[in-house]
Amino acid sequence: MRKLRTILIVLLVLFTLAGAGIAVFNFLVPKSGGLLIETGPASTVYINGEEVGRTPYTSLRKAGEITLRLIPDSFGQPLSPFEEKINLVSGVETVVRRYFGDSAEKTEGEILSFEKLPTKSETGIIVVSEPEGAQVVIDTLSKGTSPYSATSLESGVHTLKLSVNGYKDRSVELNLIKGFKLVAYVKLAKLDIQENKVEEVVKPVTQKLVKILSTPTGFLRVRSEASSSAKEVGQVKPGGEFGYLGESEGGDWYKINFDEDLEGWVTGQYSEIIEKTATESALIVN
Numbered sequence: 001m002r003k004l005r006t007i008l009i010v011l012l013v014l015f016t017l018a019g020a021g022i023a024v025f026n027f028l029v030p031k032s033g034g035l036l037i038e039t040g041p042a043s044t045v046y047i048n049g050e051e052v053g054r055t056p057y058t059s060l061r062k063a064g065e066i067t068l069r070l071i072p073d074s075f076g077q078p079l080s081p082f083e084e085k086i087n088l089v090s091g092v093e094t095v096v097r098r099y100f101g102d103s104a105e106k107t108e109g110e111i112l113s114f115e116k117l118p119t120k121s122e123t124g125i126i127v128v129s130e131p132e133g134a135q136v137v138i139d140t141l142s143k144g145t146s147p148y149s150a151t152s153l154e155s156g157v158h159t160l161k162l163s164v165n166g167y168k169d170r171s172v173e174l175n176l177i178k179g180f181k182l183v184a185y186v187k188l189a190k191l192d193i194q195e196n197k198v199e200e201v202v203k204p205v206t207q208k209l210v211k212i213l214s215t216p217t218g219f220l221r222v223r224s225e226a227s228s229s230a231k232e233v234g235q236v237k238p239g240g241e242f243g244y245l246g247e248s249e250g251g252d253w254y255k256i257n258f259d260e261d262l263e264g265w266v267t268g269q270y271s272e273i274i275e276k277t278a279t280e281s282a283l284i285v286n
Contacts, residue, residue, distance in 0.1 A: 031063060031090030031091060032060040032061060032062060032063065032090060033060070033061060033062075033063040033064075033088030033089050033090050033091070033092065033093070033094060034058070034059075034060055034088075034092065034093030034094065035057070035058065035059050035060075035061055035066075035086075035088060035093065035094050035096070036056075036057070036058050036093055036094070036095045036096070037055050037056065037057040037058075037068075037070070037095075037096045037097075037098075038055060038056050038095075038096070038097045038098075039055040039056075039070060039072060039097070039098045039099065039100070039109075040098075040099040040100065041072055041073045041074075041075075041079075041100065042054055042055050042072070042073050043055045043070040043071055043072040043073065043082075043098070043100075044070070044071040044073075045057045045068070045069075045070060046068070046069040046070075046071070047061070047066050047067070047068060047069075048066055048067050049067070049069075055070070061088055062088075063088050063089055063090040064087070064088060065085055065086070065087050065088075066085070066086055066087075066088060067083065067084075067085050067086075068082075068083065068084055068085075068086050068096065069081060069082070069083040070082040070083075070096075070098055072098075072100045077102055079100045079101075079102070080100070080103075080104050080107070082098050082100075082107075084096075084111065086111065086113060087113060087115075089113070089114045089115065089116060089180070092114045092177060092180060094111070094112065094113045094114065095110070095111070095112040096109075096110075096111050096112075097109040097110050097111075099189075101189055105189070105190040106189045106190055106192075107187065107189060108168065108170055108187055108188055108189035109186075109187055110170070110172050110184060110185060110186040110187065111183075111184075111185045112172070112174065112182060112183070112184050113182075113183050113185075114177070114180040114181065114182055114183070115180065115181045115183060116179065116180060116181075117179055117180060117181055119179070120178060120179035121178060121179070122151060122178070122179065123151065123153060123154065123155045123176045123177070123178050123179075123180070123181075124149070124150070124151045124180070124181030124182070125148075125149065125150050125151075125153055125174070125176060125181065125182045125183075125184065126147065126148070126149045126181065126182070126183045126184065127146050127147065127148040127149070127160065127162075127184045127186065128146060128147045128183070128184070128185045128186070129146040129147070129162050129164075129185075129186050129187070129188060130185075130186070130187045130188065131164060131167065131188065132145075132146055132147065133145050133146065133164060134146045134162040134163060134164040134167075134186075134188065135162065135163045135164065136148045136160070136161075136162060137160070137161040137162075137163075138153070138158055138159065138160055138161075139158050139159055140159075146162065146186075153176055154176070155176045155177055155178045156175070156176060157173060157174065157175050157176075158173075158174045158175075158176060159171060159172075159173055159174070160172045160173075160174050160184060160186075162186050162188060164188060166190060166191055166193060167188040167189060167190055167191060168188060168189045168190075168191055169188075170186055170188055170189075172184065172186060204277050204278075205277070205278050206275055206276070206277050206278075207243075207275065207276050207277070207278055208244040208273060208274075208275055209241045209242060209243060209244055209273070209274050209275070209276060210241070210242050210243075210244050210254045210256045210266065210271050210272070210273060210274075211239070211240070211241050211271060211272055211273075211274045212236050212237065212238050212239060212240045212241075212242075212266070212270065212271050213238060213270045213271055213272060214238045214270070215238055215270045218237070218238070219235045219236065219237055219238075220235065220236050220237075220238070220266055220267070220270050220271065221234075221235055221266075222234040222235060222236060222256070222258060222262075222264035222265065222266055223253075223264060223265045223266070224264060224265070225265060226248040226252075226253035226255070226265045227253075227265075228267065230265070233262065233264045234258060234259055234262060234264055236256075236258055236266065238270075240258075241274070241276075242256035242257060242258050243256060243257045244256065244273060245257060245263060247268075247273075248265075251268065252267065252268040252269070253265045253266070253267055253268060254266055254268060254271055254273065
């Protein structure tokens, strides 16, 4: 009986020492934070100046601030590298996505990081965009424009969509965790907007005219109707050319406009229809 009692005491002491050792270890060795990096195209990953691998890249690292640098593979035209200071938080995964365009303006992606909240039951979110003023939609509900912050969202998976004129829309899946505030920094890619070019195009235009021929009197009377007995409304001289407005049923009288847009009829005996080609300018927007 005494022997059994001694064994139990020894075991209790061992368990106590083991628990104390684990507690000391956890106190002295900080917990790790997760890091996930995705890029397009594939990139070389540097952390604190040290090359650590290629994307897609995942690792568990000591919590705290790191300097992340991504050197994208380039085929032809070099792509600008990405560098940013990022704070890794123990117990959660920080996500970095970067999709490189042929310029910084056409590059898109996001950094999803976390900050601890004083209360473990709270859930927070901050959305920052580049450019600012993007329309924020979470789970199909409009939330205003960026920058945006809230503490009313439930923990779990949500869909964030950002949009702004002149930039490509971007959707991001978010996982909100109780006790943490998610900070989403989202960069939008600028769209190629072609400027409309205005070109002047000259087109040939055929115009029908009535030309006055030689007359015994040196002029030709213009009548109010297609008849020699109709009222005279004006006179035109041989060689003159006037706009054609029509002709009589027999084709022996022509209607013209003359003398500051006055209209009248002249006999076909001393006039003829001619056609002239003129040029007309038109503006075409491409």
